[in-house]
Amino acid sequence: MSGTTITHESASALQPASGNPGASVGRSRAASELGLKRREFELAVGLGHIRTLADDGGGGCRVERAEIERLRTQEGFPQALRDRVEAVGTRQAAEFMRMTTVRFTRLARLGLLVPVAFYLNRYRAVVWLYLADELRQFAADEKNTSLLTRPLAETLRDQLDAGVDLRPRNWRGRHLGFLLRQAADDPWAQAAAPASLLDPLQISEIVPDPYERAHLNRHRTRPQPHGAPGSPAADLVEHLSTAQDADEIAWLRADLAQSMREARAHRPAPRPAPHHADPASRHLAPGPGSGRRPLGDRRRAADRRPALDSRRHAPERRRPPEPARQRSGRRPGQRSARRSPGLLGRLFRRGA
Incomplete structure (x- = not known):
């Protein structure tokens, strides 16, 4: 059965x-x-x-x-x-769009081309992947002709000189859409989507309840691990997968707070069953034949046990041997004043 x-x-x-x-x-x-x-x-x-x-x-x-x-x-x-679903790297993407890899990288850093995935090569360098279908559509749009063939505008060049790189943030935004799409109609999975892009400290501030946080973590999705936990590769992937900009963090926190309200209303997080003990039964005397002493006697015996055990197992304390002159009460070489009477002493006492 x-x-x-x-x-x-x-x-x-x-x-x-x-x-x-x-x-x-x-x-x-x-x-x-x-x-x-x-x-x-x-x-x-x-x-x-x-x-x-x-x-x-x-x-x-x-x-x-x-x-x-x-x-x-x-x-x-x-x-x-x-x-x-064909995804290509920078070199192949530049060939699709008939431009140099340098120009393609500059357009991607400006956020004009959004990566769909990434991985780390053997040198721990980030390799961004782009949908080939989207690249073809971008190149075919006449509005983008100047970006493909002419020098970039001065405002765009200033952003590049300032070190702007929107590829990680754009990937996180697209990844959030993937997570929400797979969450379907589960409010807890929908709340876990923005939580997957936040630092655990940010999550603990929005979700202070440990049981809700544990239930939320069961639905969180993180990228595939790269290397052992704590390794440089794993730390790099964790950095790319976590929101960094202040406005991005604020937006995700607000989204998480709203999603948590909806999740709580739909289904509270599971909690351990409360343990209810009868207070009146704690000090009841045991019935006949139980073989157990009352609780008060057991507590008093337990209180005395350490003292008894300590005396039982304490090593025997011996007094150190006294010096010879303290033991005998005379100086070295001095004859004892009290000697046991011999035969001659007994005869003298009889004659007296």
């Missing part, structure tokens, strides 16, 4: 949307059936090209069979789907 129950619960957890076995599949299986790599699949989900379901079993999102069939029947599958 127990084996049947466990099997039934596992099947229901894997199929949250339908009771039919095989109604949904995991991420890896869905990516394989759609002909996508893992990075391409994640981008397609974040961009909204693939609709997913929340897995109640805690295994991440799942994809319905009907959604997979919908995508497979689209015109140009699978190449059309791959083209929509």
